[in-house]
Amino acid sequence: MQQISSFTPEGKRVIIKKPELLAPAGSLEKLKIAVHYGADAVFIGGREFGLRSNADNFSIEEMREGVEFANKYGAKIYVTTNIFAHNENMEGLEEYLKDLQEVGVTGIIVADPLIIETCKRVAPNVEVHLSTQQSLTNWQAIKFWKEEGLHRVVLAREVGLEEMLEMKKHVDIEIETFIHGAMCIAYSGRCVLSNHMTARDSNRGGCCQSCRWDYHLFEQDDHKEEEIALYQEADDPFTMSPKDLNLLEGIPQVIEAGIDSLKVEGRMKSIHYVATVTSVYRKVIDAYCADPDNFKIDPKWIEELDKCANRDTAPAFFEEVPTYKEQMFGNHGKKTTFDFAGLVLDYDEDTKIVTLQQRNHFKPGDEVEFFGPEIENFTQQIEKIWDEDDEEIDAARHPLQIVKFKVDKPLYPNNMMRKGVL
Amino acid sequence: MKKPELLVTPTKVDDISRLINSGATAILIGEEKYGLRLAGEFNRDDIKESVKIAHGLGAKVYVSMNALFHNDKLEFLPEYISFLSDVNVDAIVFGDPAVIMAAREAAPEMKLHWNTETTATNYFTANYWGQKGAKRAVMAREINMDSIVETKEKAEVEIEVQVHGMTCMFQSKRTLIGNYMEFQGKDLKVEGRSKDRTLFLHDPERDAKYPIFEDENGTHIMSPNDICIIDELEDMLDAGVDSFKIDGVLKSVDYIEKVTSLYNEAIELYLQDPDAYQDKKFFYLEEIEKIQPINRNLDTGFFFKETVY
Numbered sequence: 001m002q003q004i005s006s007f008t009p010e011g012k013r014v015i016i017k018k019p020e021l022l023a024p025a026g027s028l029e030k031l032k033i034a035v036h037y038g039a040d041a042v043f044i045g046g047r048e049f050g051l052r053s054n055a056d057n058f059s060i061e062e063m064r065e066g067v068e069f070a071n072k073y074g075a076k077i078y079v080t081t082n083i084f085a086h087n088e089n090m091e092g093l094e095e096y097l098k099d100l101q102e103v104g105v106t107g108i109i110v111a112d113p114l115i116i117e118t119c120k121r122v123a124p125n126v127e128v129h130l131s132t133q134q135s136l137t138n139w140q141a142i143k144f145w146k147e148e149g150l151h152r153v154v155l156a157r158e159v160g161l162e163e164m165l166e167m168k169k170h171v172d173i174e175i176e177t178f179i180h181g182a183m184c185i186a187y188s189g190r191c192v193l194s195n196h197m198t199a200r201d202s203n204r205g206g207c208c209q210s211c212r213w214d215y216h217l218f219e220q221d222d223h224k225e226e227e228i229a230l231y232q233e234a235d236d237p238f239t240m241s242p243k244d245l246n247l248l249e250g251i252p253q254v255i256e257a258g259i260d261s262l263k264v265e266g267r268m269k270s271i272h273y274v275a276t277v278t279s280v281y282r283k284v285i286d287a288y289c290a291d292p293d294n295f296k297i298d299p300k301w302i303e304e305l306d307k308c309a310n311r312d313t314a315p316a317f318f319e320e321v322p323t324y325k326e327q328m329f330g331n332h333g334k335k336t337t338f339d340f341a342g343l344v345l346d347y348d349e350d351t352k353i354v355t356l357q358q359r360n361h362f363k364p365g366d367e368v369e370f371f372g373p374e375i376e377n378f379t380q381q382i383e384k385i386w387d388e389d390d391e392e393i394d395a396a397r398h399p400l401q402i403v404k405f406k407v408d409k410p411l412y413p414n415n416m417m418r419k420g421v422l
Numbered sequence: 423m424k425k426p427e428l429l430v431t432p433t434k435v436d437d438i439s440r441l442i443n444s445g446a447t448a449i450l451i452g453e454e455k456y457g458l459r460l461a462g463e464f465n466r467d468d469i470k471e472s473v474k475i476a477h478g479l480g481a482k483v484y485v486s487m488n489a490l491f492h493n494d495k496l497e498f499l500p501e502y503i504s505f506l507s508d509v510n511v512d513a514i515v516f517g518d519p520a521v522i523m524a525a526r527e528a529a530p531e532m533k534l535h536w537n538t539e540t541t542a543t544n545y546f547t548a549n550y551w552g553q554k555g556a557k558r559a560v561m562a563r564e565i566n567m568d569s570i571v572e573t574k575e576k577a578e579v580e581i582e583v584q585v586h587g588m589t590c591m592f593q594s595k596r597t598l599i600g601n602y603m604e605f606q607g608k609d610l611k612v613e614g615r616s617k618d619r620t621l622f623l624h625d626p627e628r629d630a631k632y633p634i635f636e637d638e639n640g641t642h643i644m645s646p647n648d649i650c651i652i653d654e655l656e657d658m659l660d661a662g663v664d665s666f667k668i669d670g671v672l673k674s675v676d677y678i679e680k681v682t683s684l685y686n687e688a689i690e691l692y693l694q695d696p697d698a699y700q701d702k703k704f705f706y707l708e709e710i711e712k713i714q715p716i717n718r719n720l721d722t723g724f725f726f727k728e729t730v731y
Contacts, residue, residue: 037621144519
């Protein structure tokens with residue numbers, strides 16, 4: 001097993017095997033934000049063969065631009081090509097994989113051996129990572145995939161820390177695991193609820209999340225031909241909505257286990273989510289690796305993650321099989337406490353005027369918070385607001401409108417502004 | 423034209439001779455520790471006995487090991503496979519590559535059938551598992567008739583298709599029924615949540631009822647209808663699909679026996695006289711409709727249904 005830590009000449013332990021922080025990017029803008037906010041790698045979806053057919057997804061040209069941008073910052077790009085293909089989906093696969101190689105993506109995330117084998121044959125420079133859709137739950141299966149020439153495996157979401165440790169002990173291959181975000185309540189790849197209920201193929205990107213709908217649990221009494229409701233009128237209905245994954249507090253253990261890549265889910269989420277989650281985990285990983293023995297979770301990190309959460313979170317299978325406490329019954333959603341209000345384009349140090357692109361309504365008198373990789377979070381009350389032509393306005397009403405106002409502390413391009421919602 | 427294998431699932435040892443006498447030429451058995459959603463629980467003595475009975479009547483015995491194994495189960499695989507080999511089981515059904523790894527060590531001669539259910543969706547991947555040691559691929563229930571025929575044409579492995587019964591829609595490692603009951607504040611020891619209770623989820627939007635049960639492998643949710651294509655067998659018989667499976671999970675042996683004999687008759691009739699089959703096929707369908715349990719309608723699954731994505 002690879003060495004995780006070593007000692008400095010002064011005798012301080014430091015982590016030398018720092019895991020990759022892998023962030024989701026549903027669009028070129030999110031890709032740039034993810035890298036800017038500290039992601040070592042991002043995963044994106046193409047127009048075909050991926051599992052989020054409703055997402056924006058990248059054209060080959062957009063991927064090229066993404067790769068060029070990522071290269072400048074030493075970041076890697078992986079493309080999700082993790083459908084289980086039907087015969088009719090084979091067409092165009094070779095061309096697509098050759099395009100990915102030519103564009104220069106580092107790897108693809110794959111579930112179907114059709115795509116694994118085709119990639120090995122036509123795009124040998126592209127790394128092949130086994131998708132969580134294969135629901136990989138044991139080290140012998142990992143050994144099998146290593147022998148098949150895969151570069152990396154993504155574990156099933158059902159794998160806990162003890163199991164990860166054993167996997168690392170038995171097989172020398174890069175292991176990626178989810179640390180944050182929404183997840184399937186079924187073994188991935190083993191759910192076709194969506195196919196049955198809405199004729200949308202979950203394993204080709206059509207999942208309509210039927211698991212999160214409300215159902216009623218009954219018992220059939222075959223002898224009496226009677227159906228007995230197993231709920232009272234006042235009970236919340238049966239549902240299968242898992243709390244979102246949040247492994248913030250488990251990061252030290254995951255690092256010590258030698259896990260190679262820590263993945264944040266959410267290609268469909270906003271840039272506010274991508275920026276917030278990426279920057280928090282960046283700070284956690286850096287802080288732990290620099291001084292593992294004096295590391296403490298900063299309550300501010302937990303608070304910060306909460307600012308972009310629209311559902312409750314839990315560590316899922318990390319320690320044991322989740323109970324009802326890691327599921328949501330009744331009201332599944334949680335009110336978001338913050339809106340993403342604006343993206344910083346420029347800041348004039350002399351006049352202290354920020355130029356900002358509006359992303360949500362705000363007006364003079366509002367208290368807002370700024371955050372970004374170059375700054376410590378701070379809050380500020382907005383005074384006068386001007387539009388692009390320096391006309392004073394009573395509110396920033398229009399999406400993507402360019403506005404200016406005074407901010408006391410320095411800001412940098414791509415810093416973000418958020419606003420509390422009541 | 424060759425007669426395909428008719429593979430059925432007994433619920434217990436005593437069912438086996440009845441089912442073979444009704445036309446079954448192979449049986450699928452196993453235990454919950456290794457296999458998913460079985461019609462019955464067969465311990466090692468049962469398996470030994472089953473092989474004796476089935477082989478005596480000229481039928482094959484397959485044992486299911488298609489669970490998703492976590493690390494803690496790995497140590498049991500080689501020994502179980504050795505046992506199955508020693509008692510002359512004809513093939514092992516697997517989904518997890520860990521079974522291939524274990525079989526290479528424990529019983530390299532043992533035949534393997536690849537069956538992950540939902541992910542066996544194209545001929546290339548069927549052949550891929552063939553190269554890794556599988557003799558047969560069991561196709562996903564979510565692909566259509568045209569794909570099955572095309573897959574059979576291009577497959578280098580045997581192709582098995584489920585023609586009748588319930589299918590699985592969902593498997594979670596979480597104990598979802600128990601979790602709900604605990605959430606409601608019920609005492610699980612009193613309530614129970616197993617296959618022995620006939621539980622179902624009612625979907626008010628579609629007015630559908632989905633059987634649900636928990637076992638060692640987690641929570642399973644099953645299809646609202648039973649597949650039945652006894653009146654649509656022509657294309658697959660013409661194509662030479664190797665094995666037709668009747669899945670009897672959550673059904674009585676009387677039901678499985680009757681369905682087996684009807685399919686056997688339908689297949690034999692088609693092979694002897696395709697026109698006579700055309701005349702009689704709706705009769706077979708009606709005969710099955712007569713014995714359907716309450717709440718279980720028949721449909722044709724995804725054989726003629728397109729999915730979008």
